[in-house]
Amino acid sequence: MTKIRTRYAPSPTGKMHVGNLRSALYEFLIAKHADGDFMLRIEDTDQERFVEGATEIIYSTLEKAGLKHDEGPDKDGGVGPYVQSERMKTGIYLKYAKELIDKGEAYYCFCDKDRLASLKTEIVEGKEIMIYDKHCLSLSKEDVEKNLAAGLPYVIRQNNPTEGTTTFHDELYGDITVNNSELDDMILIKSDGYPTYNFANVVDDHTMNITHVVRGNEYLSSSPKYTRLYEAFGWQVPVYVHLPLITDENHKKLSKRSGHSSFEDLMEQGFLAEAVVNYIALLGWSPEDNREIFSLEELIKEFDYHRISKSPAVFDMVKLRWMNGEYLKAMDMESFFPMAEPFLKEALGVGFDLKKIAAMVKTRIEVFPDIAGQVDFFKELPSYDVEMYTHKKMKTDKASSLEVLTELLPLLEEQEDYSNDALYQTLLSYVEKKGCKNGFVMWPVRTAVSGRQMTPAGATEIMEILGKEESLKRIRIGIEKLQKES
Numbered sequence: 140m141t142k143i144r145t146r147y148a149p150s151p152t153g154k155m156h157v158g159n160l161r162s163a164l165y166e167f168l169i170a171k172h173a174d175g176d177f178m179l180r181i182e183d184t185d186q187e188r189f190v191e192g193a194t195e196i197i198y199s200t201l202e203k204a205g206l207k208h209d210e211g212p213d214k215d216g217g218v219g220p221y222v223q224s225e226r227m228k229t230g231i232y233l234k235y236a237k238e239l240i241d242k243g244e245a246y247y248c249f250c251d252k253d254r255l256a257s258l259k260t261e262i263v264e265g266k267e268i269m270i271y272d273k274h275c276l277s278l279s280k281e282d283v284e285k286n287l288a289a290g291l292p293y294v295i296r297q298n299n300p301t302e303g304t305t306t307f308h309d310e311l312y313g314d315i316t317v318n319n320s321e322l323d324d325m326i327l328i329k330s331d332g333y334p335t336y337n338f339a340n341v342v343d344d345h346t347m348n349i350t351h352v353v354r355g356n357e358y359l360s361s362s363p364k365y366t367r368l369y370e371a372f373g374w375q376v377p378v379y380v381h382l383p384l385i386t387d388e389n390h391k392k393l394s395k396r397s398g399h400s401s402f403e404d405l406m407e408q409g410f411l412a413e414a415v416v417n418y419i420a421l422l423g424w425s426p427e428d429n430r431e432i433f434s435l436e437e438l439i440k441e442f443d444y445h446r447i448s449k450s451p452a453v454f455d456m457v458k459l460r461w462m463n464g465e466y467l468k469a470m471d472m473e474s475f476f477p478m479a480e481p482f483l484k485e486a487l488g489v490g491f492d493l494k495k496i497a498a499m500v501k502t503r504i505e506v507f508p509d510i511a512g513q514v515d516f517f518k519e520l521p522s523y524d525v526e527m528y529t530h531k532k533m534k535t536d537k538a539s540s541l542e543v544l545t546e547l548l549p550l551l552e553e554q555e556d557y558s559n560d561a562l563y564q565t566l567l568s569y570v571e572k573k574g575c576k577n578g579f580v581m582w583p584v585r586t587a588v589s590g591r592q593m594t595p596a597g598a599t600e601i602m603e604i605l606g607k608e609e610s611l612k613r614i615r616i617g618i619e620k621l622q623k624e625s
């Protein structure tokens with residue numbers, strides 16, 4: 140059996156889109172599931188779209204996502220170079236284009252801009268495209284030689300038939316047949332000597348022994364032309380998996396405006412790379428059971444590309460946040476604290492036991508930036524509504540709270556030990572003496588010391604962090620507030 144070889148073939152044009160990361164991940168998983176090779180190839184032939192620094196983003200994203208390539212520009216596997224602009228210098232694309240010319244499957248085209256501008260256009264998938272009229276196909280060999288010798292600028296075009304049909308197979312979409320009359324004579328070699336993406340991609344996938352190609356379904360409509368190239372060369376077509384679109388919650392194509400369209404965006408928003416990778420794996424693929432949490436290792440084991448769905452995948456931020464929260468819960472404190480610390484420091488500054496606070500919030504946040512909203516009351520008592528003291532279930536109201544806080548104040552003033560345990564004992568003995576339920580006492584105390592309806596910890600844990608002075612100050616403020624109301 141041939142070894143499975145997949146490739147991630149990004150064009151260095153900016154941040155790594157979630158859709159691209161999904162292609163990379165699926166290529167990686169297909170290869171690793173079958174003990175095959177995963178390769179990185181940089182497709183930089185479109186010099187106009189090249190963005191400085193984009194190649195570095197590709198490397199750092201793959202690394203953070205854990206998608207280690209077996210071969211690539213930095214790891215030779217014997218089929219390099221792995222960057223298309225460098226491959227071009229070896230003359231490989233021109234050599235194969237000439238082979239097609241010899242076979243009558245391609246031709247030189249010397250038409251200038253003005254002539255091309257006068258040609259008919261058609262709207263294909265919302266884009267206006269020019270249909271080349273095969274004008275230069277009729278040039279004699281001598282004319283071509285003459286033009287080349289005179290140094291006229293040229294492109295090389297694919298010579299597609301105008302009759303008959305072309306069929307290709309996609310693993311998700313099945314057999315797709317198109318009329319050849321719909322296939323334009325696309326450019327293979329541009330006037331700057333660079334190959335087009337369309338041509339380089341086919342030549343490279345073949346010469347680099349790629350067996351499976353995963354990419355977005357925006358390439359589906361060009362695939363018949365690729366198939367014609369494979370057939371013209373007599374090469375075996377790779378297995379195609381064209382992935383469905385990823386949409387936002389409003390079923391619109393995930394775009395920069397969505398704010399979370401790239402891996403970098405998600406990292407900036409405080410997501411964990413592992414959670415993002417796990418989530419993206421499920422954007423179109425599902426395992427046999429309903430399981431959702433997978434490490435990369437587990438994905439490699441479970442991933443079967445036949446289970447990819449062709450319906451559009453919705454990028455659901457709520458779901459990703461939930462998943463990230465599950466990863467945070469599962470982390471041990473040794474890994475969690477160093478990551479949470481900068482967020483805690485920013486929210487609280489110095490003077491707090493950040494480790495203790497980190498333990499409190501660990502199971503309550505979904506992403507690190509949630510920390511601020513959970514802990515900011517430690518730093519400063521928020522202004523709060525006195526109605527918060529009224530709680531039906533705890534059977535408290537403003538009058539009962541005033542009574543409890545006023546009775547507790549001298550006890551808490553007397554107490555020296557402000558550890559959670561000691562404080563809890565004090566409150567419990569007060570509860571016993573009063574013959575009431577715990578909540579009847581805990582609720583007003585927690586409200587007074589936090590000013591919040593929801594807190595990451597109970598009353599006495601909060602007081603331990605605040606210390607004696609600050610706790611008493613807050614309880615006195617509570618009493619004052621309640622007194623004003625009575």
Ligand code: GLU
Nearest residue numbers: 148149150182340353354
């Ligand atoms: N360079 C193309 C892109 O970045 C690759 C598409 C493919 O995987 O064939 O979209």
